[in-house]
Amino acid sequence: MASLSGGSAEAARDWSAYQFEIYLNGVAGIVPRMPTDLTRLEEVAGRWLAPGPVGYVTGGAGNGRTVQANRAALDRWQIVPRMLRDVSERDLTVEVLGRSLPAPLALGPIGVLSIVHPEAEPAAARAAAAQGVPYALSSVSSTPLEQVAAAMGDGERWFQLYWGKDREVTRSFLGRAKASGFSVLVVTLDTPMLSWRPHDLDQAYLPFLRGVGTANYFTDPAFQAGLARPVHEDLNAAVLHFTAMFSDPGKTWDDLAFLREHWDGPIVLKGVLHPDDARQAADAGMDGVVVSNHGGRQVNGAIGALDALPGVVAAVGDRLDVLFDSGIRSGDDVFKALALGARTVLLGRPYAYGLGLDGQAGVEHVIRALLNEFDLTLALSGHTSATGLTPEALTRAD
Numbered sequence: 001m002a003s004l005s006g007g008s009a010e011a012a013r014d015w016s017a018y019q020f021e022i023y024l025n026g027v028a029g030i031v032p033r034m035p036t037d038l039t040r041l042e043e044v045a046g047r048w049l050a051p052g053p054v055g056y057v058t059g060g061a062g063n064g065r066t067v068q069a070n071r072a073a074l075d076r077w078q079i080v081p082r083m084l085r086d087v088s089e090r091d092l093t094v095e096v097l098g099r100s101l102p103a104p105l106a107l108g109p110i111g112v113l114s115i116v117h118p119e120a121e122p123a124a125a126r127a128a129a130a131q132g133v134p135y136a137l138s139s140v141s142s143t144p145l146e147q148v149a150a151a152m153g154d155g156e157r158w159f160q161l162y163w164g165k166d167r168e169v170t171r172s173f174l175g176r177a178k179a180s181g182f183s184v185l186v187v188t189l190d191t192p193m194l195s196w197r198p199h200d201l202d203q204a205y206l207p208f209l210r211g212v213g214t215a216n217y218f219t220d221p222a223f224q225a226g227l228a229r230p231v232h233e234d235l236n237a238a239v240l241h242f243t244a245m246f247s248d249p250g251k252t253w254d255d256l257a258f259l260r261e262h263w264d265g266p267i268v269l270k271g272v273l274h275p276d277d278a279r280q281a282a283d284a285g286m287d288g289v290v291v292s293n294h295g296g297r298q299v300n301g302a303i304g305a306l307d308a309l310p311g312v313v314a315a316v317g318d319r320l321d322v323l324f325d326s327g328i329r330s331g332d333d334v335f336k337a338l339a340l341g342a343r344t345v346l347l348g349r350p351y352a353y354g355l356g357l358d359g360q361a362g363v364e365h366v367i368r369a370l371l372n373e374f375d376l377t378l379a380l381s382g383h384t385s386a387t388g389l390t391p392e393a394l395t396r397a398d
C-alpha cells in the first residue's frame with residue numbers, strides 16, 4: 001500500500017499496483033464495481049443517477065459541439081511507441097507551481113457535488129488526499145470550505161475562486177481559504193455568466209435555485225452583511241443575492257492586481273485559450289494558467305482545448321506553468337497533454353461520475369485507474385518519466 005503521508009513520501013507511490021490488485025481480487029471472485037475504461041462512466045452514471053443531475057454534469061453549452069471538439073482534438077493525436085529503452089522503473093512525479101506532485105494530476109474544481117452524492121465534496125476531497133493528488137475545491141461547493149479542509153488531513157488543497165462583484169466577499173473567501181490551509185488559488189475566468197445550456201434548460205434544472213452550491217456564501221459574514229435579513233429568515237432573497245453577485249462580467253485584466261495583493265501563494269488563471277491572454281497572465285505576475293474551455297460548458301463552437309495548448313505553451317511556457325483540462329478520460333489523454341507541454345492535468349467529469357456511483361471509493365477508483373493506465377502508456381511507449389515527454393512522442397492523425 002502506498003504511503004498516505006504528504007510531501008516527498010509521495011515520490012514512492014506505486015501507480016502500477018491497481019492492475020494487480022484487480023486481477024488478484026479476481027482470484028477471490030471479485031470484479032471491479034465500476035468500469036476500468038473510464039470513458040464508459042458517463043453511460044453507467046446515466047443509468048443510475050437522476051436525470052437532472054446527470055444532464056447537469058454531462059451537458060455542454062449549446063448543442064455540444066465543443067464537448068465533441070475536446071474529444072476530437074485528443075483523438076487527432078496519436079502516440080508513436082518506442083522500443084528497447086529500459087522502462088523497468090518509471091517516475092510519475094512532476095514539479096508544478098513550486099511543489100512536487102506524485103503524478104501529473106489534480107482533481108479539478110466541480111461545484112454542487114451534492115447533486116450526485118450526499119457526501120459531496122468532502123468525499124471527493126478525501127479520495128484525493130488518500131491518493132496524494134491535490135483537490136481543487138470550487139467556490140460553489142455544497143459544503144463549506146472549512147469542512148472540506150478538515151476532511152482532507154494533510155492532503156494538498158487548492159481553492160477555486162469565482163470572482164464575484166463583492167470585494168469584501170472575495171477578501172473573506174481568500175482569508176478563509178488561507179486559514180484552512182488552501183495553498184494555490186485557481187481563478188476561473190471563463191464563467192462571468194452561465195452559458196446557454198439546453199440540457200438544463202429543457203429540464204428547467206439549475207442546482208442553485210434549489211439552494212445547492214451556496215454553502216461558502218451563506219456561511220460567510222461578508223455575504224451575510226449584504227442581506228436585509230438573515231439567510232434562514234429569507235432563503236429566496238439569499239439565493240437571489242447569490243445569483244446576482246457570484247460572478248462579475250465587468251472584470252478586466254487590471255483587476256488582477258487585487259488578487260495578487262490579497263493572496264500570497266501561487267495564482268493560476270483557469271480558462272485561458274488564446275496565447276495573448278496567456279501573455280497577459282504572465283505580465284500580471286500569475287504563476288500558472290489552465291488551458292481549458294470548461295469542458296465545453298461555456299462557449300459552444302470554441303476551439304478544442306488540446307488544440308489551444310501548443311500555442312499557449314509556445315507563448316508562455318517558459319514564464320509560468322501551463323496546466324490543462326477539458327476532455328481527459330484516460331491515461332493516453334494525460335500522455336498527450338503532457339507531450340504537448342502541459343505540466344499537470346485537471347480531471348473533471350470522470351471523478352464526478354465516480355463519486356455519484358460509489359462515493360469516495362468511486363473517486364479513488366477513477367484516480368487509480370487513470371494513473372495506472374498513464375503509467376502503462378508511458379512504459380509501453382518507451383518513456384520513463386512524466387516530465388520528459390515532448391511532441392516527438394506523438395504524430396498528428398490527419
Ligand SMILES: Cc1cc2nc3c(=O)[nH]c(=O)nc-3n(C[C@H](O)[C@H](O)[C@H](O)COP(=O)(O)O)c2cc1C
Pocket residue numbers: 056057058070108109110111138139140160188270292293294295296297325326327328347348349350352
Ligand atoms: C458539473 C460541473 C461543475 C463544474 N463546476 C466548476 C466550478 O465550480 N468551477 C470551475 O472552475 N470549473 C467547474 N467546472 C469545470 C471543470 O473544472 C473542468 O474545467 C471541466 O469539467 C473539464 O472538462 P471535462 O469534464 O470534460 O474533463 C465544472 C464542470 C462540471 C462538469
Ligand SMILES: O=C(O)C(=O)c1ccccc1
Pocket residue numbers: 111112140191213294297
Ligand atoms: O456548471 C459549471 O460548469 C460551473 O462551473 C458552475 C458555475 C456556477 C455554479 C456552479 C457550477
